[in-house]
Amino acid sequence: MRVRKHIVLIAMAAGLFLLDVSTVSAAVPGPVSAISPLLFAFLVFLACTAIGTISIIAGTGGGVLFTTLFLGFTSIHPDIVRATGLLAAVCGTRIGARRYLRRGIANIRLVLFLGSCYTLFAVVGALFGLTITRRFGDTGIAVIKLTLGVIVMAVGMMYLLVKGTAYPEVMRVDRFTRRLGLDMAYWEASFKQPLKQPIGYRVTRSLVGALVVCVVGFISGTLGLGAGWAITPLFNFVMLVPLKVAAATSAVIISIGDTAAVFPYLMSNSIFPVYAVPTIAGLIFGAEIGSRIAVKVKPRIIRYVLIAIMMGTGTKLVITGLSLL
Numbered sequence: 001m002r003v004r005k006h007i008v009l010i011a012m013a014a015g016l017f018l019l020d021v022s023t024v025s026a027a028v029p030g031p032v033s034a035i036s037p038l039l040f041a042f043l044v045f046l047a048c049t050a051i052g053t054i055s056i057i058a059g060t061g062g063g064v065l066f067t068t069l070f071l072g073f074t075s076i077h078p079d080i081v082r083a084t085g086l087l088a089a090v091c092g093t094r095i096g097a098r099r100y101l102r103r104g105i106a107n108i109r110l111v112l113f114l115g116s117c118y119t120l121f122a123v124v125g126a127l128f129g130l131t132i133t134r135r136f137g138d139t140g141i142a143v144i145k146l147t148l149g150v151i152v153m154a155v156g157m158m159y160l161l162v163k164g165t166a167y168p169e170v171m172r173v174d175r176f177t178r179r180l181g182l183d184m185a186y187w188e189a190s191f192k193q194p195l196k197q198p199i200g201y202r203v204t205r206s207l208v209g210a211l212v213v214c215v216v217g218f219i220s221g222t223l224g225l226g227a228g229w230a231i232t233p234l235f236n237f238v239m240l241v242p243l244k245v246a247a248a249t250s251a252v253i254i255s256i257g258d259t260a261a262v263f264p265y266l267m268s269n270s271i272f273p274v275y276a277v278p279t280i281a282g283l284i285f286g287a288e289i290g291s292r293i294a295v296k297v298k299p300r301i302i303r304y305v306l307i308a309i310m311m312g313t314g315t316k317l318v319i320t321g322l323s324l325l
Contacts (some may be wrong), residue, residue, distance in 0.1 A: 037274055040274075041274055041275075041277070041278040042278070044275060044278040044279055044282065045278035045279075045281060045282040045285075046282065047069075047282065048066065048088075048278065048279045048280075048281075048282025048283045048286060049282040049283075049285050049286040049289070050286060051065045051066055051069065051282070051283060051286060052282060052283040052284065052285065052286020052287045052289070052290060053286040053287070053289045053290040053293075054286075054290070054305065054306055054309075055283075055286070055287070055290070055306075063085045063086065063088050063089035063224065063225055063226030063228075064152070064155065064225050064226060064228075064229050064310075065306070065309065065310075066081075066084070066085050066088055066279065066283070067081055067082060067085035067148070067223065067224045067225055068148065068152050068225075068310065068313045068314070068317070069309075069313055070084075070085075071144075071145060071148060071317060072145075072149075072313045072316045072317045072320070073313070073316070076275070077133075077270075078133055078141050078144050078145070079129075079130060079133055079134075079265065079268065079270040080270050080271075080272060080275060081224065082129060082144075082222075082223060082224025082265065082270075083224065083262065083265030083266070083270040083271045084224075084271065084272075084275050084276050084279050085224035085225065085226065086126075086220075086221070086224045086226070086258050086261055086262050086265065087262055087271060087276055087279075087280065088226075088276075088279050088280055088283050089220075089225075089226030089227075089228075089254060089258050090254075090255060090258045090259050090262060091280045091283070091284065093226070093228070093251040093252075093254045093255040093258070094255040094259075097248075097251045097252040097254075097255040100248035100249075100251060100252060101252060103186075103187070104186055104187060105186050105187075105244060105245060105248040106245070106248040106249045106251070106252045107182065107184050107203070107241065107245055107248075107249045108184075109180070109181065109182045109184060110182055110203065110235075110241070110249050110253075111249060111252050111253055111256070113180060113182065113206065113210070114209065114210060114213045114253060115252070115253045115256050115257060117210050117213050117214050117217065118213050118214070118216070118217040118220075118227070118231075118253050118254075118256075118257040119217070119256060119257040119260045119261075120214075120217070121213075121214045121215070121217035121218040121221065122217040122218070122220050122221035122227075122257045122258060122260060122261035123221060123260050123261050123263070123264065124218060124221065125217060125218035125219065125220060125221025125222035125223075125261065126221035126222065126261045126262075126263075126264040126265060127221075127264050128218070128221070128222055129144065129221065129222035129223065129224070130264060130265070130268055130270075132144060132222075134268075138324055139324070139325065141324060142320075142321045142322075142323075142324030142325045143321065143325075144222075144223065144321075145317045145318075145320050145321035145324070146317065146318055146321025146322060146325075147222075147223065147321075148223050148225075148314075148317050149313075149314045149315065149316070149317030149318035149319075149320075149321060150314070150318060151219065151223065151225075151314075152310050152313060152314035152317065153310070153311055153314035153315065153318070155229050155230075155310060156306075156307045156310035156311045156314065157311075158229075158233065159306065159307050159310075160307050167199075167201075167242050167243075168236065168237075168240040168241075168242070169240070170201070170202040170203070170204050170240045172204065173202055173203070173204045174204055174205060174206075174207070176206060176207050177203055177204050177205065177206040177207070180206055182203040182206060183200070183201065183202045183203060184200075184201065184245075185198040185199060185200040185201070186198065186199060186201075186242075186244075186245055187199075199242070201241065201242050201245065202240070203239050203240065203241055204239060204240055205238050205239050205240075206239065208238060208239075209234055209235070209238055209239045212230075212234050212238070213231065213234070213253075216230040216231060216234070217257055217261075220254075220257070220258065220261065221258075221261040221264075224265075226254060226258060227250070227253075227254050227257070227258075228247075228250055228251070228254060231246075231249075231250040231253060231254065232246045232247050232250045233246075235249060235250060
């Protein structure tokens with residue numbers, strides 16, 4: 001039954017791709033429009049495979065690198081890139097979200113509390129981003145690229161300076177968080193057999209977390225970045241959630257919120273299967289490759305490569321944004 005469902009999904013994606021092949025020349029100005037649509041899709045697939053491989057080893061979302069690189073080094077319209085980046089973030093996180101929920105690692109109470117905040121502001125951000133580019137033209141595109149460049153450079157510095165804490169210690173829980181009852185436990189399967197046991201943890205500073213999640217959701221919807229780069233550190237460093245739970249809960253929230261944020265782009269005809277299909281396929285294929293070689297490659301090296309890419313591309317976006325103003 002599961003194999004049959006996968007075949008149906010692949011057939012639907014292939015059908016959408018073939019129907020949309022004729023739209024490449026209309027959607028992409030400049031030299032890219034002269035490339036064969038099939039060749040263009042293949043090149044996008046190869047690029048996204050590399051992005052997915054690096055992202056999974058470095059521990060960041062593929063949407064961050066995809067949106068940054070394609071906005072910085074291609075002539076594809078920002079609305080199309082941002083819409084595809086959000087769609088890629090949804091597909092990537094949804095794969096892990098189901099597994100995290102089934103195993104009880106994700107904190108469902110945090111998902112219910114913060115997921116609604118993130119979803120609402122991600123949709124508002126998507127509508128705001130579309131308004132900027134369509135009402136203000138080149139100036140709006142310049143603002144998007146300049147803002148994205150600054151944020152990406154800040155994220156690169158954060159990855160360079162900040163390291164996660166597997167089991168942070170909560171000394172005090174504020175009254176608001178205590179009333180919400182966000183404390184839970186999860187089964188730590190990485191311990192050896194005699195030590196396997198449920199691990200209880202407490203959550204704190206939930207009001208601060210909610211405010212930050214609203215801002216991150218708005219940024220994610222506006223720029224098409226996804227939000228794993230911000231929500232996981234927020235849970236781990238600010239709300240003192242264990243690192244594994246923080247990553248799992250972040251994946252579930254993003255899979256819900258970015259699904260809603262995709263719809264404004266979808267309704268504005270900003271999603272083209274000829275981009276989306278090879279992008280998603282490449283990111284998923286790259287993530288599969290990255291997960292297999294992660295045990296053989298030092299993550300620190302890949303992390304520094306990722307930081308260098310983000311800093312370089314962020315600088316390029318800032319320069320391009322300033323030149324368009």
